[in-house]
Amino acid sequence: MTVIAVIDLGSNSVRMTVSRYHANGSYDVLARFQEMVRLSAGMGKEKVLQPEAIKRTLVALEKFKLALEAYNQDKLSVHAVATAAVRQASNQKEFLSAFKKTMGFNLRVLTGEEEAHYDYVGVVNTFPIHDALILDTGGASSEIVLVRDKKAIHAVSLPVGAVNISERYLERDIVSARALFQAIIGLRQLFGDIAWLHEAMNLPLIALGGSNRTLAKISRKKEKIQDMAIHGYHLTMSDVATIYQEILGKNLEGRKKIPGLAKERGDIIVGGLLPLIELLLYTESRQVIFSQSGLREGFLFEQITLNTGHDVVSPEPAAMTVDTEDVSQ
Template identity: 25%
Template sequence: MSERCAAIDCGTNSIRLLVADDDGAGGLVQVDRRLEMVRLGQGVDATGEFHPDALQRTFAACEMYADLLREHGVDPAHTRFVATSAARDAGNAEEFFAGVRERLGVDAEIITGSEEAVLSFTGAVSGIGEHPDPVLVVDIGGGSTELVLGEERRILAATSIDIGSVRLRERLLKGDPPSQDEIRATVEHVDAMLGSSGVAVERARTWVGVAGTMTTLAAVHQELPAYDPAKVHGAVIPREELVPLCESVVARTVGELRDIPSMHPMRADVISAGAVIVQRLAERIGADALTVSETDILDGIVLQLLERDRR
């Protein structure tokens, strides 16, 4: 029998935990899932280093997760900690590595963009049930966006591109609300990056969005009185409703966005940049709707760990 496993995903904007058991049929049973907004990527694009405050927030979350792992009886040997775009870019990454190791007893792995894409695809597809192929999974993070096109659980093309909600907000979309010139410059930059991605997104018959930008847009679209993962998971937003939704988000001030009941306060200042990416994707993707999934890279990591244990 497989041991209980855990995955921690430390991105540019958030650090997340999933603890799960083997369901005995090749899948997993969720035991605990957590998210903490730590903004590890604060200023990395400009300075090339982690800000001390960002490290402090991240280490505090690691300490909390260490307590949870002990509570759930997860052995460090069955725990994987992956770090993505912000940690790839930081000059003082060793301080980050040492802090994670000290608090959790595991080494942080800086995974490649291609591995991140594969794990995101595996996790996302595990949660959406029957669907027409090809499937495009889009994971918009704080520092990068992963595009993965696949069919019958086989990946056809995958890439990680350097456009993310924090990166674009700090670099291009600085106004509150953003000016028309800023929006135009951001659209041009996103279009150029998507156009050179090498992934034929127009082929997709199913479009699956994972991670905070996508899940938040699903909650806003449903006008939820509070964020509800059960209502967000599997939510479908038709393209004709998605584009104006994104445009509405981009046009609002941070204060107006923070007043939305389902909006996490620490996402309000970067969601507009993520919405630009979604809106530009919607203009290119062949599928006529976005399906939002709560299963993502965390699920992909745990499924990989469980598969290893079954051997």
């Protein structure tokens, strides 16, 4: 038995999943932690991580480090990966040094292709899918993977996500039609440059990332579903459009009051959902399937296979969750 902690340092939030796995490839999740840090806030064209954002992130990491003391250190393996914000940062070297000073080990910066790969591994091991399009919308990037016959055929990482779309195009309070149209045009140009995207026409879209999961949470609140677990939850294109119209019709304070939408996400949810909306329209997909499994799970699954020589076995359902985004609702 080995306990493994995977820290995912994203552009909008930092998350940690602690799991236990066994020699036969089986595993169960012990705990999940999340802090909204908005690391990519204010990076601008110069791509500079801002001092306050770095401070928020390091404070969150200190909390994670403290939480890890509850586990047997002799049997604990800790891995940390960073995505778009750190990947793009012009002051990346300084941040990596600050991370090591805080945590005592190195932070691995993933390429966009590696991030898409781990998303795929996380999804394909937890869904009985054969053909689908995967979209992971983060804070500063979006990863898209085309899956055919359970194999990743094409993958791309785009430098657009909830935070930088919102900062570049959209007003913080009431989003104007003009600003929204500019954001849409920007996204359509990016999608148009992906030569293989036409191969995904009419395929189901599997959605990952905080903004996309928020869509599922809003829907479940509207339907008065008590259990907020969203892995495998389905929405039609019509359902998605109805919820997005509701979000667009409110100002910032109104968005913060929508059940299922964390207050900390109110200023970026319009931009955060745009890649999903536009990809649904572009591919004429009729449904979205939401995944709770993504980068962290993909990394975990790969470690399990490498260390045990076995395929991953589905986990036991029980897991303690410490998720500040969910608790706020």
